[in-house]
Amino acid sequence: MTPPVAERSAYPVSPTIQAAAKPMLPGRRRDFLAGASRLAAATMLAAAAGLAGVLARAVWQANGGSADGTPYAGGAGWETIGPAVAGTLWLALATAALALPIGLGTALYLEEYARPKRRAVRAFQAAVAHLAGVPSVVYGVAGLVVLVHGLSAGRSIFAGGLALAALALPTVVATSAEAIRAVPDDLRTAAYGLGATRWQVVRHQVLPAAAAPIAAGACAAITRTAGEAAPLLVLGATSFATFAPAGPGDPLVSLPTQVFAWAVRPQAEFAAQAAGAAIALLAILLGLNVAGLFLRRRLRKVLP
């Protein structure tokens, strides 16, 4: 049911005019998109709720929710997923420590230092940007050859962190470059006019003005790579972690690969453990997202 013209219009429309206009208005009686688009939105809501429900149900059944009240052996407790949680936090830290400075530095060089009209610069920028569309499993294959076998880094947190950083790098470069490009040129012209060097312009004008979107973009990239399982599986993440990794040299273990390793087993206990690990992973990603949101707001508040 579409509301009559009078309710949708900013100006009052007399009933007479409405009645006269009614047959002339094409498709006024039925808005075919109204129902369809509501249905699609409802499906999205249902999908998100259903996903949460599937995970919660599996864990609830495993941890004492079953008919006789006894939890399955193992369950989805901290003892089983703790090492993987630590591994994922280490990997996120390594990704942030590597991809953020290198990506930002690259974007600054491309946007502020390199001559933008030069064809090689634009080609390089485009090439890096489109790397963001390459599947993560491909980075795993390259990482296996270069890191695990070439550098003999082994199947370690270090190798996993490097592979994930390489995966996040194109996205960090692209989002940072976009943020830098959005800084008004008046700021630069004014600073150069006062005799500032390029570095002074970058340090005191460009970076403060672009800090919030840069942080948001980097945080999104890190959150996305922290949930990646495919490259770590190819690198050879272990699925039997008995202790939490304490440093970059320890065996590669992570929540996403743990979810995979448990989910593909046929036994119900392992499915519950996979669901528990998935919930822990979602919680960590949510935490990273919220941290990024706060960082962004704070950077925007402090700076002019």
Place this chain on the structure above:
Amino acid sequence: MVARTVTRPLFLEGTGGPGARADRVARRVFLACAALTGGTAAVVLGVLAVGAAQFFAEAPAGGFFAGTTWAPFAEEPRFGVWPLVAATSRITIGAILVAAPLGLLSAVYLQHYAGRRTGAVVAAAVAALASVPTVVFGYVALNAATPLLRLVWPGAEAFNGASATLVVGLMIAPTVAFLGREALAAVPPAYFHAGMALGASRGRVVALVVAPAAARGIAAAVLLAMARAVGETMIVTMAAGSHAGLAWSPLEGVRTLTAFVAQTSLGDIAPDGPDFRAVAAVAALLFVVTYAMHAAGRALLARRPAGSAHP
């Protein structure tokens, strides 16, 4: 893309003014970062290129692209990649048939129908779905989608193409919704208002005025989402099976390009063995296809939408 109006003062380089030393150091550091980024890209490309070159030195390229049997590790190895390509195409096309209507209609809802409150709730749900790792979707495909499917069609195999397709569609729908909404939002509001002023219903205005003006962005949204579906690894690895045949029924198992790479690499491959060469060749094919799709999608986005010159 914002037009550059400032010419950077190139004369500053090499002068000994105040801050010149810091400026030189900073330039070198940033150049080193750019070199590292380029180096990383070159290493990834190089590994794939070398592996693929070794592969094609053994297996003829004609058999790779035209052959219909993929059995690289058999006694008599056959390197026809067609079954893998067919599986990837079917899952991608099936997924976009789910995701395009779902995502685009959600975008229309968010942009043109939703009230402030419900709109925020739906947008949050879409954002939440977009940030769910694919391995979690894989879990859902295996533990929820497949059992449900087998309730409806008891003949479905435990690993089948249909549930993987459905869940991949669900996974890429937020991408379509997000990019589609951006495309709709980029259409000047005057178009919408003019249509409404003519007395057409909201649905007619959106379908016949706003959507055509946003066609480029909508096409880009669909293309970029399809690129994600092609590269999607975990859902198909977990739920679609590992049988590299040319199955016609969606209820049977299929093996995609990405699933082959992931499932083969799980078994600890050595970088000088035949299995690595096959993996590298398939990975190189994936690289080329997804890179091209992403580049095409971005090129569509970079062009200004119709009418934006006359706001």
